[in-house]
Amino acid sequence: MNYMMLIDVVLLALVIIAGIAAIEARNLFAAIGLASAYSLLLACFWTTMDAVDVAYTEAAVGAGISTIMLIGAIVLTGEREIVRRAVHWPALLACAGVAVLLVYGTLDMPRFGDPDAPAHTHPIYAGFTQQDVMKDPSGKSFELAQEYAAAHPDHSGDYFHGHVPNQVTSVIVSYRAFDTLFEVAVIFTAAMALVVLLRGRRGNPLKGGLL
Amino acid sequence: MKENPIMRLAVRWNLPFMVVFALYTQTHGELGPGGGFQSGVIVAAAFFLYGLVFGGAEMRRVVPRWFTDLLAAGGVLLYVGTGLYSMFMGYEFLDHAAVMPSNPGGAEPWGMTLVEYGVGLTVFAVMMTIFNEITEGTNPEDNQTGESGADTEFGARA
Incomplete structure (x- = not known):
């Protein structure tokens, strides 16, 4: 251990x-x-x-x-x-069932830190680590990066030119910027729904509170 | 809670540090962990604390509603605008290379930074809106009728 x-x-x-x-x-x-x-x-x-x-x-x-x-x-x-602590059996069964399914789902996942896991051999990863990848011709990612460079000469050899030190930011706001755009739109919509539903309703049922 | 000196002091001392830390998170999104979402949440948390201790009306005096409404929409518009700019420059939607066509790899962090600022502004404003709209009208001091609810002195009970 x-x-x-x-x-x-x-x-x-x-x-x-x-x-x-x-x-x-x-x-x-x-x-x-x-x-x-x-x-x-x-x-x-x-x-x-x-x-x-x-x-x-x-x-x-x-x-x-x-x-x-x-x-x-x-x-x-x-x-x-x-305190009201009667066991709700259908809820307990549903929770246990979901837990079993989740554990079952993790059985297919690669071991933690496995170098052959798809996350480490996919072309995206090759793109992220390209500067290092290009120095190591024996690595699996090297071939993928070369392949991509041949197919996309206009990106000057980059699979994806989002090289910033934080790969997560790279994925979230560049590679998957479209996803993030609509996530932002969703929370904006949530706020607007609250404004439409609750703003100006002074006589609301939450009377006698704090703020 | 307004009269409790410990709460007042804790908020007064913590608020600037929280906001500065959030700004650090925002500006270093592409270098370290964090980004727009986290920084927006941290700034909102700082102002929630302020509102919790000094009251919602006081918080709305510091951060008015028209301001958060403006920020919520402005953040989304900044995000979309970054994408539309690259479209008008002849690139694909949200292809950050358009920001600096001579150096696509170097343009990427700039595009990401713009987009992250949009996310940060929207998240902050949305959090403030949620807080404002849900707690609106629940302060006995705000009610003109003067009817007060249950014991609201947090400090007296804790």
């Missing part, structure tokens, strides 16, 4: 503990704190897997803004949970 494995196991165990504790906590303020800790621990775990962008988003959204929103919500609702 290497050290990274040990760190991963400890982090995941803490994530599970924080998750269960957040569900079981009767005090809602404590539950929010535990949910925030859950997100932060998950962010640490993503960092150990070199997925820093995912970790950043998890920390900013999961541990940051949703915690603040939930604190705003408990100031409106009160701090104690009303």
